[in-house]
Amino acid sequence: MKSLFKAKPKTPADLVRQTRELLISVVERNSDTREAKREEKLLELSKTIRELKSILYGDSEAEPVSEACAQVTREFFREDTLRLIIVSLPNLNLETRKDATQVVANLQRQQVNSRLIACDYLEANLNLMDILIKGYEDADMVLHYGAMLRECIRHQSVAKYMLESEHMMKLFDYIQLPNFDVAGDAAATFKELLTRHKATVAEFLSKNYDWFFAEYNSKLLESSNYITRRLAIKLLGDMMLDRSNSGVMTRYVSSKDNLRILMNLLRESSKSIQIEAFHVFKLFVANQHKPAEIVGILVANRNKLLRLFADLKTDKEDEQFEADKAQVVKEIAGLEA
Structure with a gap:
């Protein structure tokens, strides 16, 4: 009889919805929430993010299934879950941060009906780049936020926003920071911005030649x-x-x-x-x-x-x-x- 009452397996979309609910509870962190209850939620969240990663990347036993990947991608961008996972990242443990970073990276490449819907989402939420760039001011977050940022730059509209924003100037300073992880990751993002989208880069360099190369020469080429x-x-x-x-x-x-x-x-x-x-x-x-x-x-x-x-x-x-x-x-x- 027990077999008749087994829990119905969660669909990929169900997993995303569950992840979203758990992320909301982590972000809110109500003062009346017991610490034990919060730890329980964090463990559950770690498990669901790991399952999402397994769907998107496959595992040792199976390759990713395109329809399941499409379900995850659609649901992820339907209810602002990407923003939630980015904002919540500092509250997660190291392994969960790594899994979440890989999930966010993979979603940038997933096509649904031959469209990169991540691109459409980010065009409407470009201020997420403002959150990711601040990772260079937090040594614990830099490798995660930096990796996410470079994946988002794969989209030309996002790269254009970054090039034309004040963040471009900040990268010159981040590259010079004494922390090797921070400086190295900032340099990787800087290079990605200036090499990936040829036409966008050429337009940016032409319009911003004077200040850009003044900074490039003095801060980078003549760096100590x-x-x-x-x-x-x-x-x-x-x-x-x-x-x-x-x-x-x-x-x-x-x-x-x-x-x-x-x-x-x-x-x-x-x-x-x-x-x-x-x-x-x-x-x-x-x-x-x-x-x-x-x-x-x-x-x-x-x-x-x-x-x-x-x-x-x-x-x-x-x-x-x-x-x-x-x-x-x-x-x-x-x-x-």
């Missing part, structure tokens, strides 16, 4: 921190060599101040920084419309540059690098003041 300088020169090369940014690149390599910074980076003791700096420096030399002041600096430093390039080699044989270097040497040797 070796790791910051190395990441910054690598990212600069990625941006300058991208065809979408050709107009910005031409403007950048026409500046004598930028050239001086690059020449200083070429003199670094770190070979990796030297190599990355060379990839940007060669653009100054290759510019067919070099301003006279750029030519003057290159001619004045010709002998030093040629000696430096004679010793500059990659760890592994790289024919393209050697060809580029030979061309740069030829160009500099042939310059006339």
Whole structure:
């Protein structure tokens, strides 16, 4: 007889609704709620989030089922559950935070009727990015909120909002913080914003050239921190060599101040920084419309540059690098003041 009264298994949508109810109780944290009762709710919440993660990612026994994933996704964005899970994250234990982060990340990629409904939701709730970016001010939350933020940036409209907001300026400061986890995660988000959506990035750099590169040069390329300088020169090369940014690149390599910074980076003791700096420096030399002041600096430093390039080699044989270097040497040797 017992089998007749077994609980009906929860559907994926039921699980999301249950998660939502538990999240609300965690957020409210009524003063009359006993601590034991609250711990019970948190344990139940951990279990439901783990089950949602299993539906979305599959497990060792089964691959994810597309219809179940679609049910979870629809229900998740129907009643603002994404906001609840983000706001509630600091109240969860470490393992549950990890599971919740993976659930939020996966939902950004789930299509329902061939649409990324997460994108529609975030466009209507862009202030969620304001919550996620504050994770860089909390060392306990940074890795979770940072991972969520980068997944949300997959959507072009979200990336555009971030680029055009005050948060872009804040990232320069977060990257310089002494906490390695915070600085490293902020740098990862910064790179994602400046490389994922080519046309959006090109428009942003064109409109914000002056303040952006003033900050980039002084705070990143001339940072006293070796790791910051190395990441910054690598990212600069990625941006300058991208065809979408050709107009910005031409403007950048026409500046004598930028050239001086690059020449200083070429003199670094770190070979990796030297190599990355060379990839940007060669653009100054290759510019067919070099301003006279750029030519003057290159001619004045010709002998030093040629000696430096004679010793500059990659760890592994790289024919393209050697060809580029030979061309740069030829160009500099042939310059006339």
